[in-house]
Amino acid sequence: xxxxxxxxxxxxxxxxxxxxxxxxxxxxxxxxxxxxxxxxxxxxxxxxxxxxxxxxxxxxxxxxxxxxxxxxxxxxxxxxxxxxxxxxxxxxxxxxxxxxxxxxxxxxxxxxxxxxxxxxxxxxxxxxxxxxxxxxxxxxxxxxxxxxxxxxxxxxxxxxxxxxxxxxxxxxxxxxxxxxxxxxxxxxxxxxxxxxxxxxxxxxxxxxxxxxxxxxxxxxxxxxxxxxxxxxxxxxxxxxxxxxxxxxxxxxxxxxxxxxxxxxxxxxxxxxxxxxxxxxxxxxxxxxxxxxxxxxxxxxxxxxxxxxxxxxxxxx
Ligand code: KDG
Numbered sequence: 001x002x003x004x005x006x007x008x009x010x011x012x013x014x015x016x017x018x019x020x021x022x023x024x025x026x027x028x029x030x031x032x033x034x035x036x037x038x039x040x041x042x043x044x045x046x047x048x049x050x051x052x053x054x055x056x057x058x059x060x061x062x063x064x065x066x067x068x069x070x071x072x073x074x075x076x077x078x079x080x081x082x083x084x085x086x087x088x089x090x091x092x093x094x095x096x097x098x099x100x101x102x103x104x105x106x107x108x109x110x111x112x113x114x115x116x117x118x119x120x121x122x123x124x125x126x127x128x129x130x131x132x133x134x135x136x137x138x139x140x141x142x143x144x145x146x147x148x149x150x151x152x153x154x155x156x157x158x159x160x161x162x163x164x165x166x167x168x169x170x171x172x173x174x175x176x177x178x179x180x181x182x183x184x185x186x187x188x189x190x191x192x193x194x195x196x197x198x199x200x201x202x203x204x205x206x207x208x209x210x211x212x213x214x215x216x217x218x219x220x221x222x223x224x225x226x227x228x229x230x231x232x233x234x235x236x237x238x239x240x241x242x243x244x245x246x247x248x249x250x251x252x253x254x255x256x257x258x259x260x261x262x263x264x265x266x267x268x269x270x271x272x273x274x275x276x277x278x279x280x281x282x283x284x285x286x287x288x289x290x291x292x293x294x295x296x297x298x299x300x301x302x303x304x305x306x307x308x309x310x311x312x313x314x315x316x
Contacts, residue, residue: 002051002075003269004043005130005162007153008036008139009054009110010069011088012061015292019095022102032068033090033294035136035169035258041295042262042284044073048269051126053078055109055117057087062109078122082109092254092294099254103173105142114145115152127160132269134165134261140183141174147182154189163268165192167261170199190220192268194261197226209234223264223278225257231264231278243278244316246307248289255294259284263298276308279315283307 014028040052052074056062058081065087066076088105105111117123127133133153140147157164166186180203187193193216197207204215209224209232216222222234229245263284267277283304287296298304307315 002049002126002130004040004048004050004132004134004265005078005126006036006040006043006050006052007054007133007135008034009088009105009108009142010034010037010052010056010065011090011105011108012064013294014089014091016091016093019093021095022091022093025093028091029292030064031293032065033092033255034088035138035167036134037065037069037074038255038258038295039134039167039262039265040074041069041072042259042298043266045298046262046266046280046284048266049075051075051078051130053123053126055080055082055085055113057081057085057109058083059087061087061089075126078120078126080109080117080120080122082112085109085112092252094252094292099252101173101254108142111143111146113139113143113149115149117149118152118156127156127162130160130162132163132165132265133157134167134265135186136167136169137183137186138169138171138174140180140186141171141178150182150186154186157189157191163191164189165194165261165265166190167194167257168196168199168203169257170203172202188217188219192223192265193220194223194257194264195225196257197224200224209240223281225260231260231281233274233278235274239274241274241278243275243282245282246286246316248286250289252292253289255296256285256288259288259295259298272308279308280304 013033017027043050088108091102200207260281263280267280
């Protein structure tokens with residue numbers, strides 16, 4: 001039985017090996033990315049039995065994604081192959097300290113997910129046993145059918161009783177002229193909402209937790225990661241908890257939010273107090289900030305435990 005299920009697109013990431021203009025880059029390093037599968041890998045690494053459900057092309061890239069996630073301990077039995085549509089790709093290119101993502105994913109196997117995907121026995125059985133289901137705003141953006149699936153997922157939460165966790169993951173490049181109404185519905189239906197302060201400004205025009213709560217309703221525990229690198233949780237009861245981030249030499253930040261989500265959610269499933277959930281989020285994020293990939297193994301259990309239980313002065 002899985003305690004957590006993550007739902008969303010995984011892709012092959014091709015990281016440009018130099019910061020030269022993209023037209024001049026000859027070598028790319030292959031890795032696997034995708035917000036929800038990053039979280040799945042993070043949860044599994046923290047000892048939470050986790051499944052990732054999605055669709056992949058029946059191609060070599062899809063097989064690589066499966067192999068990679070399996071090797072990280074994620075159950076991929078709920079993944080559906082598509083013989084017609086490809087596995088999505090993205091290129092990550094860092095120049096002058098700034099990372100850009102170039103997506104090659106429209107018409108991908110995952111974009112063809114629709115509400116009936118949740119009725120496939122391999123998916124449905126996994127949702128029935130799960131305590132927590134995590135997805136992100138990226139899934140709402142990849143196609144109208146995927147957005148419909150999310151409405152269905154929220155309805156299923158009401159009958160199956162899992163906790164629905166949503167990370168905003170605002171990706172303007174995927175929305176362009178698309179109405180974000182499905183994303184607002186998803187966020188308002190969620191039990192846990194994770195948001196970065198900078199993306200909250202772009203998406204909602206505010207990063208103030210109290211104002212965000214006005215916009216999103218008070219059903220959820222809202223976790224805001226602020227510009228000052230503090231993570232703040234605002235619970236439905238109105239209780240606030242704040243924990244500063246660790247100081248890290250940042251190599252490349254993409255994926256740190258997913259790692260934070262994995263740490264926070266693992267801490268939640270493990271019944272940790274709020275302060276330690278946020279610390280586990282920061283600890284997991286720190287590991288990803290220090291590497292060029294979008295995911296990384298969290299710190300070893302001894303280091304983790306020491307930092308989870310140290311005093312506030314030793315923490316920051
Ligand atoms: O959060 C990290 C993701 O942005 C990255 O892994 C790729 O899923 C991705 C996306 O759509 O940007």
